[in-house]
Amino acid sequence: MILEQITEQLTETLETRVLTLFGHALDRVVLQSPPRLAMGDLATPLCLELAKVLKRKPREIAETLAKDLKLPMFVQKVSVEGAGYLNFRFDRGAFTVAHMQSVMSPPAHAGERVIVEHTNINPNKAAHIGHLRNAVLGDTLVRCLEWLGEHVETQNYIDDTGVQVADVVVAFEHLLKEGPADVQKRIEDPTVRFDYFCWDLYSRMANYYIDHPEAEAWRRDTLHRIETREGDTSKLAELISRAIVRRHSTTMLRLGIEYDLLPKESDIIALHFWDRAFELLKKSGAVIHEREGKHKGCWVMKLEGTADFEGMDEPDKILVRSNGTVTYTGKDIAYQLWKFGLLDRTFNYRKFMSYPDGRILWETTAADGSPEAPKFGSAQRVFNVIDVRQAYLQRVVREGLRLLDHQREADNSIHFSYEMVALTPATAEALGLEVSETDRKRPFLEMSGRRGVGVKIDDLIDAMQSKATEAVREGSKREGLSDAEIEQLGREIAIGAIRYFMLKFGRNKVIAFDFNEALTFEGDSGPYLQYSTVRVENIFRKMQERGVDAKLDDASLNALTLNEGLSDEMWELVRRSADLPAAVQRAVESLELSVITHELFELSQKFNSFYHKYPIMNEKDDAERQRRAVCAEVFRRTMRSALDLLAIPVPERM
C-alpha cells in the first residue's frame, strides 16, 4: 500500500522530469528492488534505456535526473549507482510504522464478475493427485482474485452423461449384475469408500473391453439410455455420479476447497443449450455442413486461416457427427457462451449440499429450481483451469466465441493451463504397479484412471497426516496436548504441506510425483512457512505471559524514531513484506501462483535468520527491543494474511 503509493509517485515524477529535461516521453518506468537492499530500497534502470535513445552516457543522464529530484514521502534520498541506476533509499522507521498498519492490504479495484471453473473430475472414480493440482491451482486462483476485489463464482463442471460414468454403470449392470438398490447399499455402507470401489471397478471394466470388444455394445446402449433418461440404467448413472461427486466434495473439503455451483452436462442437454448455440453458429456461418470429402455429413467449424490454427494440417473441428450427435467440444462452446451470458437461456438451480461454514453448494437442474438461488453466470471474465493437453480444445472454444463476433469475450476466455502430474518409476513401483524395464528408465510415468494407475488424493492426505501427527507426538515440547489436539495439528500441517507442494512448481513443469519428496516437512515446504509463523506468534505470546511490553501501541511507536537502529536484516523483513501485494498481482496476471509461495519462502528464511540473531523478549534495551518487535510484528501480520490467502492453516504449535 505504502510501497504502491511511492512507486506511483516516483513513476509520475520521473516521467514528467524526463519529458521536461530531455523532451522524451517514457512508456514505462520499471521500479524494482535492487539485488541487495544495501544498495537501496527501490531502483530503476531507466537511464540505461534512455542512454540509447538520447545517445548520452547513462550515468550522466542519471546525475542530471537525480539533481533536485522531488522525492515522495518516506523516500529519503536518491543516488546514482552502478552503470547508471537510480537508487532510492527509504526512511526505514517511518516506512515501517506506516507499513505495519497496512500489511497485505489489496490494491483498490472495481470488482468484476469472474467465473473460475476447476476440478471437473469425471464422477466415476476416486480423485487422484492430477486432479489435486487442478483443484489447488484453481482454488488458490479464486482466493487471489477475491483478494484483488473481484466477484468470483467457482464452478465445478460435472460430466454426468459421459463415457466414463457409462463404463462404471456397465460394470455394475453387466459384470456385477447389480441394480440401483444394490448400488445404493454400497454407497451407504460405511466400511467401503464408494469412490475407491469404483476406481477398481472402472479399471476392471476397461480390461474387460480389451478382452471382449463385443462388450462395447453395452457401452453404446448405456450411453443412449443415460442421455434419454431411460429406466434403471439412467437411474444408476445418476446415483453413481451423485455419490461420487459427494465423495469428491468431501475430499476437497479436507483441503479447504469449496465450490459455488455444479453445472451438469445432463442439464445442458436437457435444456437444449447446444441446440441454441448450434442455431447461432449456423446463422453466423461459423459452422458449415460438409457435403463432400472426409467430413461428409458433419457440421464443422472452419478454422483454416485463423491465426491460432496456422500451419495445421487439418484445423477444422467437427462439432456434429454425421450421425447427428454433438461432440464434447460443441457442448463446451454452448457452456462457454452461457458463462458469458451470451446464450438466451439458462439453468435452474437447487441446493446440492451445505458446507460446515454455511456456504451452499448449488447444482443445476432442468426441473423447477429454488427461488433462493443466487444469480449465476453472465461473467465478464472466465478462467478455465484445465491441463495443457486440452490446449487445442480450449482454443477451439475461444475461436467459437470469436466467430460469433464476441471478440471481447473471446479475449476474456482464459485457459489456465498447467502441466500434468506424473509418477516417478520408483513411486509407481512402491504402489505395487508393474513397471517394465523400459519404463524404469523414463523420467516419469503418466497416471491413468482407466488403468487404475495413480495416487488417490485421500491416500496422500492420510499418509501426510499420519506422518505429521507422528512428528507432533515425538516433539519434546508438545506435552500437555490431548489426542484430539495432536490430530488437529497433524491435519493442519498435512494440508499446508500438500497445498504448498502443489503450488511451488511453475505451472509448465511436469510434477514427477515422488512420495518422499512430497512428504517432506523441511526446507522449501508448507510446514516451513507454518513453523516460521508459529515461532513469531510464540514470541508475542511468551512476552504477554511474562509481562514484557513490546511497545507496539501507537504512542510508543510515535515516541521512538526507528530509523537509525533498524539493521539491514531487520529492515529486510519489512521491505520484503511490502513487496507481497505486487507479487499476488503478478501471480494472477501471469497465472504463475508459484511466485507467491516463493516470496513467502524467502521472507520466512529472512525471518528465521533474524530470529536466531535478534532475541526480543530478553533484550534489555527498550528501544532496541521495540525495533525488533516491530519487525517481527510486520512479519507476523504478513504471514497471517498470506497463509490465509493460500488457505494454509496456521497451527497453534508445532
Added chain:
RNA sequence: GUCCCCGUAGCUCAGUUGGACUAGAGCAACAGCCUUCUAAGCUGUGGGUCGCAGGUUCGAAUCCUGCCGGGGACGCCA
C-alpha cells in the same frame, strides 16, 4: 509432418517483458550450533561449459536462428 512445453549444482527447482554481483534456493554430503522467544530451525564448506552451435547488443541463463535430448497436442474420444 506441424505446433506447444521442458532442458540451470549429484537430485528437485528459482531466476527468462535483457542489465548491477562471484548465476541463487531446497534436498543430499561434510563441519559446527539446543541450561537463552520451539533444532520442523540456524551458521559454514564443497558442488555449475545455465543442453549444443551461431547471431543481435554497450550488456544474454533471459531475445533470434539452427541443432540435440525429454514430454505433450493435433480424433466423427471426453
